[in-house]
Amino acid sequence: MDNNITLLSEDLASSFDDIKIVFTDQRMIIMNCRKDSVISLLSYLKNLRYDHLALISCVDRIKENAFELIYILSAYTEDVVKGGINLIVKTELIRDKAEMDTVISVFENAEPYERELHELFGVYFKGHPRLTRLLLDREYPVPPFRKDFDTRKYVRDIFDNVPSVEVKKLKNERT
Amino acid sequence: MDRNNIIKWLKFPGEMGQKYSLHALYFCTGCGIIEIPPTITTRWDAERFGVIPVSTPRQANLFLITGYVSVKTLRYIIRSYEQMPEPKYTVGFGSCPVNGGMYWDSYNTIKHLDKYIPVDGWIAGCMPRPEAVFVAVTHLWTLIDKGMANGYKKYREEYKQYRANQEQILGELEWPFLF
Amino acid sequence: MVALVFETFLVVLLACIIGLFFLGLARKITARIHWRYGPPVYQPVIDIIKLFNQTSMSHGVLFELGILISLAGSVVVLLFLPFARICPLSSSGGLLVVLYLMLISPLGLALSGGESANPNVSIGISRKFLLAFGYEVPLLLILLAVMTHYDTISLSEIANKQISSGWSLFQLPLILSGIAYILILPAVLGLRPFEMIQAPQEISSGPYAEYSGKFLAFAMIQHAFDLFIGISLFVNLFLGGAGNMGYFFIKMIIVLIIMIFVNAVFPRFRIEQAIRYLWTWPASLAFAGLIIVLVVN
Numbered sequence: 001m002d003n004n005i006t007l008l009s010e011d012l013a014s015s016f017d018d019i020k021i022v023f024t025d026q027r028m029i030i031m032n033c034r035k036d037s038v039i040s041l042l043s044y045l046k047n048l049r050y051d052h053l054a055l056i057s058c059v060d061r062i063k064e065n066a067f068e069l070i071y072i073l074s075a076y077t078e079d080v081v082k083g084g085i086n087l088i089v090k091t092e093l094i095r096d097k098a099e100m101d102t103v104i105s106v107f108e109n110a111e112p113y114e115r116e117l118h119e120l121f122g123v124y125f126k127g128h129p130r131l132t133r134l135l136l137d138r139e140y141p142v143p144p145f146r147k148d149f150d151t152r153k154y155v156r157d158i159f160d161n162v163p164s165v166e167v168k169k170l171k172n173e174r175t
Numbered sequence: 176m177d178r179n180n181i182i183k184w185l186k187f188p189g190e191m192g193q194k195y196s197l198h199a200l201y202f203c204t205g206c207g208i209i210e211i212p213p214t215i216t217t218r219w220d221a222e223r224f225g226v227i228p229v230s231t232p233r234q235a236n237l238f239l240i241t242g243y244v245s246v247k248t249l250r251y252i253i254r255s256y257e258q259m260p261e262p263k264y265t266v267g268f269g270s271c272p273v274n275g276g277m278y279w280d281s282y283n284t285i286k287h288l289d290k291y292i293p294v295d296g297w298i299a300g301c302m303p304r305p306e307a308v309f310v311a312v313t314h315l316w317t318l319i320d321k322g323m324a325n326g327y328k329k330y331r332e333e334y335k336q337y338r339a340n341q342e343q344i345l346g347e348l349e350w351p352f353l354f
Numbered sequence: 355m356v357a358l359v360f361e362t363f364l365v366v367l368l369a370c371i372i373g374l375f376f377l378g379l380a381r382k383i384t385a386r387i388h389w390r391y392g393p394p395v396y397q398p399v400i401d402i403i404k405l406f407n408q409t410s411m412s413h414g415v416l417f418e419l420g421i422l423i424s425l426a427g428s429v430v431v432l433l434f435l436p437f438a439r440i441c442p443l444s445s446s447g448g449l450l451v452v453l454y455l456m457l458i459s460p461l462g463l464a465l466s467g468g469e470s471a472n473p474n475v476s477i478g479i480s481r482k483f484l485l486a487f488g489y490e491v492p493l494l495l496i497l498l499a500v501m502t503h504y505d506t507i508s509l510s511e512i513a514n515k516q517i518s519s520g521w522s523l524f525q526l527p528l529i530l531s532g533i534a535y536i537l538i539l540p541a542v543l544g545l546r547p548f549e550m551i552q553a554p555q556e557i558s559s560g561p562y563a564e565y566s567g568k569f570l571a572f573a574m575i576q577h578a579f580d581l582f583i584g585i586s587l588f589v590n591l592f593l594g595g596a597g598n599m600g601y602f603f604i605k606m607i608i609v610l611i612i613m614i615f616v617n618a619v620f621p622r623f624r625i626e627q628a629i630r631y632l633w634t635w636p637a638s639l640a641f642a643g644l645i646i647v648l649v650v651n
Binding site: 136137138140144149151152154155158159160161162163164165166167168 | 245246247250279280281282283285286287289290293329332333336337340343344345346
Binding site: 178188189191192193195196216217218220222223225229230231233234236258260261262 | 404
């Protein structure tokens with residue numbers, strides 16, 4: 001396994017010169033790259049046999065004023081299935097103007113993940129065919145997973161303002 | 176349990192029938208539905224109380240709201256509740272319908288179910304055990320005997336207030352006024 | 355004339371009571387097979403009392419008419435079946451009339467199902483008709499064999515002739531037809547493995563999905579009548595319908611218990627599997643039985 005990971009790290013470091021391998025483990029390689037080279041890196045990894053996009057996730061780093069997009073890839077072919085490696089690709093976006101190209105051209109199943117991130121974080125994906133609401137039922141003033149969305153204030157304003165139902169005493173109640 | 180009391184059957188047949196034949200709507204609302212299959216299968220048998228699950232609201236008597244109610248689910252709970260024939264009874268199952276429970280500060284769940292549909296009784300717990308379901312059913316029987324389980328009458332009388340509350344949370348509703 | 359009216363009411367009342375008792379007994383026996391206690395045996399009576407106390411949501415005149423036609427169809431078939439020497443319409447047609455009157459109750463359900471705008475109901479009704487289409491083929495061959503062997507179409511004469519010559523099931527020309535009838539009996543009654551018309555988990559109770567209140571009570575009573583009719587036809591044709599009511603009742607209960615045992619264990623077939631089964635094995639057995647009867651007589 002170590003052999004495999006070191007081979008892969010050297011291979012990546014030689015093909016792309018703007019990625020940084022941050023962390024390796026027996027089962028995991030985490031690499032950082034710039035936002036513009038994500039698509040070429042993902043298509044290279046897909047041809048290399050990592051052809052399953054497991055998840056696209058996002059972390060709100062409010063202190064550094066950035067969103068961190070995380071792409072998790074894995075491989076399901078024969079020789080790696082016994083000791084599968086997960087590849088994690090991280091990029092950073094500016095928080096006030098969070099825009100990113102969609103990776104649907106490389107992985108078609110990225111469509112619902114990007115829709116979810118658009119709804120919950122407010123990240124706009126250029127080229128996405130259908131950026132509409134997926135999980136929630138209403139529009140929020142601030143996308144709700146951001147750290148500057150005050151949930152308690154929202155609950156106090158919206159849900160606690162609903163009045164209780166006043167009931168008059170009914171006739172024919174046999175107590 | 177006074178199911179053998181023939182005199183009572185002859186005097187109040189409607190109420191005795193409602194008590195001992197509660198057909199529960201099998202609407203799996205939230206995470207609390209995981210406690211219903213053990214209740215209706217072999218180990219804690221609910222059929223000896225007359226409680227069986229049915230799959231359509233037209234045949235149902237009892238509505239168990241198990242678990243948290245998100246805003247999307249509330250829309251369909253209201254539609255199912257309005258399709259049930261009267262007399263009908265609602266039981267809030269778990270602590271989430273009571274006051275929000277574990278999701279008391281969530282941006283997408285409603286906190287007090289009582290403001291949107293009338294509820295006859297509550298079962299506390301997260302999740303309540305199947306024995307708690309039986310305690311609730313027997314308590315509902317005593318309420319039906321005394322005539323105090325009249326949530327559906329409350330809904331009929333105070334429909335304007337309920338509808339205003341529902342529209343405040345859900346926006347414009349597609350179905351017309353029921354009463 | 356007065357005796358005829360009295361017999362009619364007696365048969366309908368007894369069929370209602372016995373049918374509801376059979377439904378409750380089915381639930382109780384299934385519960386005991388599952389190692390649990392189950393409802394009391396009179397639970398369908400409690401259900402019907404509750405249903406008459408509920409408001410009924412109606413979808414129009416045809417909706418209410420449909421369930422009444424269905425109930426009436428079942429009652430009419432009842433009058434042709436002898437119940438231990440009581441048979442109100444014994445001299446008018448017999449088996450041929452029963453064969454085509456048995457299809458009025460699904461037609462009534464289809465009428466009210468078309469009026470209610472639920473797609474689950476239409477799926478349930480189509481399954482019911484397809485299943486009827488499936489079991490009618492072997493059933494017709496079996497009835498033809500029985501009618502040819504006894505040389506009559508009247509059910510009460512068939513029942514009377516078995517008193518002297520023994521049960522039809524054990525008479526040599528009719529054994530294959532009897533076995534074929536046992537194989538299609540769950541389909542006629544609507545029990546598992548042929549319970550796909552009323553599948554609560556798949557199509558939310560099929561044809562009964564839009565009934566509430568008194569219409570559902572009528573539907574339950576019609577289901578009880580259907581159960582009674584299916585078992586009574588089998589007992590009269592093949593088990594020698596008895597002389598007195600107690601003996602008849604015991605025979606019906608034994609057939610019911612065997613069917614409930616099968617019902618508690620099997621899952622459901624799909625409708626194309628059911629028709630493929632019904633048109634191969636029971637149909638070929640019934641056809642062979644018909645050939646044997648024609649050759650012998």
